[in-house]
Amino acid sequence: MADLNDPRTYWWRNAVVYQVYVRSFADSDGDGIGDLPGITSRLPHLADLGVDALWITPFYTSPQHDHGYDVADYRDVDPLFGTLSDADDLVARAHELGLKVVVDLVPNHTSDQHEWFQAALAAGPGSPERARYLFRDTPEGKPAGTPPNNWESVFGGPAWTQVDDGQWYLHLFDSTQPDLDWRNPEVPAMFEDVLRFWLDRGVDGFRVDVAHGLFKEASLRDQIVAEGGRASSGQVNTDHSMVSRDLKDEPMWDQPEVHEVYRAWHRVLDEAGPDRMAVAEAWTQTPESMAAFVRPDELDQAFNFAWLLTDWSAEAFATVITDTLAAVEPVGASPTWVLSNHDVVRHVTRYGGGARGLARGRAATLAMLALPGSSYLYQGEELGLEQVDVAPEDRQDPSYLRTGEVGRDGCRVPIPWGGSEAPYAFGPGEGQPWIPQPEDWASLTVDAQTGAEGSTLEFYRAALAARRDFAWTAGExxxxxxxxxxxxxxxxxxxxxxxxxxxxxxxxxxxxxxxxxxxxxxxxxxxxxxxxxx
CATH class of the missing domain: 2.60.40 (Immunoglobulin-like)
Structure with a gap:
């Protein structure tokens, strides 16, 4: 078996990967929503920027209750975003430009519109169809209407929904995203087929959504909480950054059985070629538990959320660097660094906003890009975009719809390419896209910043060009x-x-x-x- 952690060979160890939030990157048909042909048309921007790869959020068939993270068909493209042919064209064009393509995979749950879940609802309790998910009865001796345990959804409210025949199904996220039962052999078999389907179409890697969540403790016992407290998901808080890393009881996350899944996936990736990779979204409680996902026979990288969560502090940054390098060194993996993504407040805003936040954001980026390993950038950060205060009537995040608390829409506003008013060349349509853009973005567009001395875009281009000169030679x-x-x-x-x-x-x-x-x-x-x- 090829060594997928050989630093002399494998592209991802020192790559800069650019995250494309498909709905908000580029719109080709004027409907106000980004799509695959739109991404393809803007790939030269990524090549000019100097990144090595792009990671695309889910574009599969989906009712879009969680903007693609509720998948109804893992082997097709949602018509909202294009066709399988469009996906093939995107991969081919990216490769022509020297860019690798990483696609998102969502294995913890499906959409409630997936054929498996629809079959489970129709088949009834005790059926093989229901055994693909986590259906349970009201606990014996408990009043009717009592869910199987006290777990809470990441998006707020109970993690259980009751169906007409009285059984409950588990959903650690939205009620339209039922969790799969990974102890059922049909589930891992299906996902290995999905991996092969996209590998055969030329993708270079996978970002694994909720990689730590596939297995739950088999008993589905109650979560132990402090007296006077309440159960929680332990994954995100109301502003969708990770909560305090005080160790706590988490029977729904990071179970040991999950590592056998990734050993099997490693073999599938290796069969497709030694240069295919997978990166885990694993919100773990310690650097050591994060490193377990990137042992030599498992996944290749895991997102280092500790860097993203760090306060503006030299001491705190130094601690994260030291702890991260110490955690990955024993397993021979390369670290990752990230400041923003589609689930958190943009880092310019986190660092105070305005001129100060932008200065700090640029400085933190420069420090990050010099570290060994891979850096993951989020679309629009190269323009210095801040979090947008989206009006309540325009918010679409399911966490907002479930809790009323401001969710993630503010970091998902379509990015500006040119022009003086919305949609800032986001697409050929007129007026606002699916989430309205601010009125003061004209100076932040790609066109406005290109060639402008001191602009954030030109700073990113210069930093990425300089980084290429030492990323592979400066050592680890x-x-x-x-x-x-x-x-x-x-x-x-x-x-x-x-x-x-x-x-x-x-x-x-x-x-x-x-x-x-x-x-x-x-x-x-x-x-x-x-x-x-x-």
Missing amino acids: DVEMLDLGADVLAFRRGHITVVLNCGEAPVPLPAGDLLLASAPVDGGELPGDTAAWLR
């Missing part, structure tokens, strides 16, 4: 440097990285300045600024 060892309490500093190979998290300028160490996130004068690094030196 990081030496932390002490340049003061407010300064994150480290050396990787011949590159020294300095990030000033304080307000006062700090002296730069010796070396030629390669790149900085903001202007640097007189050998001092301003606050909220990062620099690379050779």
Whole structure:
């Protein structure tokens, strides 16, 4: 078997991967919703930006209750986004431009419109069809209407819904997303077929949604909660960043049986070629449990959400770097780094918004890009986009619809390409796209920032171009440097990285300045600024 963790061979170990949220990237037909031909038409932007790969969120047949993460058919394209032929064209064009293509896979649950779930509802209790999901009765001795346990949905409310015959089904997310029973052999067999289907069409890898959630404790026991507390999913809080990492009882997440699934998937990927990969979305409680997903015979990478969740603090950044590298080193995997995605508040806003938030966002990005391993970028961050305050009547996130709390719509607003008003060349249509764009985005479009000195887009292009010169040659060892309490500093190979998290300028160490996130004068690094030196 090929060694999928050989740093001399495999592209993902030091790649920059750009996340495309399919609904909000580019619209080809004027309906206000992004689609596959739209992505294909804008692939030159990604090549010019300097990324190595794109990860596309789900575009499969779906009723779109969770914008594609409720899959009704894993082997077809939803007409909203195009056709299988469009998917093939996208992969082919990406490869022509030197870009790898990673597609999203959703194995924890299906849509309630999937043929399996519809068959389960029709077949009734005790049937083989229901055994593909987690159907259960009201516990013996409990009043009618009592769910099987106290688990809560990630999107708020109980994780159980009762059907007409009295049984309940588990859904750790929306009620339209029933969880599969991975102890049923039909389930892993189906997903191995799905992997092969897309590998045969040329995709280079998979992002595995809720990779830690496939198995639940077989007893489906109650979650143990503190006195006076309540059960919770433990995955996300109301602003959809991860909750405190205090260890807690989580019988619905990160069960040991899940690792056998990924060993089997490793074999499937290896059969297709040694350069195919998979990256886990695994919200685990410790760096060590995250590293278990990327042992040499399992998945190739796992998202490092600790970096995304870190406060603006040199000490906190240093801790995450040290802990992450220590966790992946024993298993020989490459780390990942990410600041934003489609589930969290954009990092410019998290860092304070406005000019300060943008300065900090650029600085954190520069530090991230210098670290060994892969960096994952989220569409629009290269434009400096902030979280949008979406009006209540325009919100579509199922978590908002279930809880009334502001959900993830604000980071999913379609990105601006050109022009002076909505839809900012997002598509050929007129007026607002599926989530309205702000009125003040004209200066943030790709066209407006291209060639503009000091623009965030040109900063990203310069950083990614410079990164290519050392990503594969600087090695994987990081030496932390002490340049003061407010300064994150480290050396990787011949590159020294300095990030000033304080307000006062700090002296730069010796070396030629390669790149900085903001202007640097007189050998001092301003606050909220990062620099690379050779």
